[in-house]
Amino acid sequence: MMYRIIADAAMVVHFAFLAYLAVGGFLAWRWRRTIWAHLAVAGWGLLSIVTGVECPLTVIEDWGRRNAGLAGLPAGGFIDNYIEGVIYPEQYTNLVRLGVAVLVLFSYVGYVLRRQ
Template identity: 85%
Template sequence: MMYRLVADAAMVVHFLFLVYMAVGGFLAWRWRRTIWVHLAVAAWGVLSIVTGVECPLTLAEDWGRRQAGMEGLPASGFIDHYIEGVVYPEAYTNLARLGVAVLVLFSYVGYVLRRQ
């Protein structure tokens, strides 16, 4: 039971992390100091895409699922399992990434403009 909670908590935190990566820059319009957190989150997103480094949240969820006697996440990882093919078709992965990048850049431009 406890391992299942670990897996589920890691999954929820992972979804929240991805939502924050996409729109968290807009929070900095109101709470300016959060821009540093968002820069780190966005950098991690870029790093994970460019290098393919595995996210610790994916590892935690996979570990929790396996310890609970469930099937682990597929080798392709969290996004392929929960998002690609569910939220958007797999063929649109690059378009989805571009959309998130545009959102982040727009939030940063807005941050700079609002700061002046």
């Protein structure tokens, strides 16, 4: 039971991480110090896309699922299991990534303009 809770908690934190990646820059418009956390999150997101490095949250969720007697995550991990083909069709992956990048850049431009 505890392993299942760990796996589910990792999944929820992963969704929250992705939501913060998309809109966290806008939170910095109000709470300026959060820009540093968002820069770290955006950097990690970019690193994982460019290098394919596996997210620790994916590792934790997979570990929890396997120890709970459930099937592990598929080879593509969290994104392939919960996002691609579920929230948007796989053929739009690059378009979605571009949209998130534009959203993040827009939030940073707004952050800089609001600081002045």
